Amino acid sequence: MNALSDVLSQGAQMSVVLGVAPLLTGFVRKVKARLLRRRGPPLLQPYRDLIRLMRKDVVLADNASWLFRVIPYLIFAGTWVAASLVPTFGNGLLFSWTADLIAIIALLGSARFFQALAGMDVGTAFGGIGSSREVMIASLAEPAMLITVFSVAMIAGSTQLPNVAEFMGSDAVGLRVSLGMAFVALTIVALAENARIPVDNPATHLELTMVHEAMVLEYSGRHLALIDLSSHLKLLLYVSLIACVFLPWGTATADAGVGRLVFGALLYFGKLAVLGFLLAVFETSIAKMRVFRIPEFLGAALMLALLATLLRFVSGSL
DSSP states (O other): OHHHHHHHHHHHHHHHHHHHHHHHHHHHHHHHHHHTTOOOOOTTHHHHHHHHHHHSOOOOOTTOOHHHHHHHHHHHHHHHHHHHHSOSSBSSOTTGGGOBHHHHHHHHHHHHHHHHHHHHHTOOHHHHHHHHHHHHHHHHHHHHHHHHHHHHHHHHTOSBHHHHHHHHTSTTSOOOHHHHHHHHHHHHHHHHHTTOTTTOOTTOOOTTTOSHHHHTTTOOHHHHHHHHHHHHHHHHHHHHHHHHHHOOTTOBOTTOOHHHHHHHHHHHHHHHHHHHHHHHHHHHHSOOOOGGGHHHHHHHHHHHHHHHHHHHHHOTTO
């Protein structure tokens, strides 16, 4: 009976992640439109876009290889698994032992590698530009992310997300300068990794500045739907990661009953709404930066993550 309950809880976690990801994107778009005094698209518009793309035929370039056709499935699978490993409403799920921050970074890095390959596969100028810019951003974002993980792991004593969330929710953590720096660094990395303003603008297709959209211009039909769904999942992953590490309160424990799991799920949706609203406010209040300023932006995240790690070495109480 316990085994069946564990399987159902883990299945619910994976279903929630997959089902809520487009809704979070639609919520951010809606809030941004309201802040700009526009009506904006409906909350469910991302679902409609995915269904519309799924119904369309796939159009492939003549010189596209088999890799171009397989990569959307690889990106979707890797991103979905990574997003499902982040604890959302429950902390003691069946696959919690695999929820390691290093493993999640590796899955996201693999998905990015395949996407950059797809951008170059058909040999178009936009695809090559997008892939080169994506790799440039990754060369700064991934080290910043890894050092942020190290600083958090040094404080919590583990890279396992359930253990990190349990420690962050206890009274032992207290107020730490290093945690504040790690939070800012992780937020900057999340903006860059999800192609959000000020690094990229997912709502435009301006040739001179686009990064993510340039790599997927040649995709259509179900392939584009899978890539768009992967982007929704990636945004949800980072928002859930911030909520799990820095706002872990209310997450159900391993021995929690159904009522506690439902309460954890409601609290998780509340955290998503708050963080999605803050993201919309932030993107509305600033402008997109030029491409050559992105290394400076990500360099700030790298320095903050390094300072957080050094502070932990110098003084355990900070």
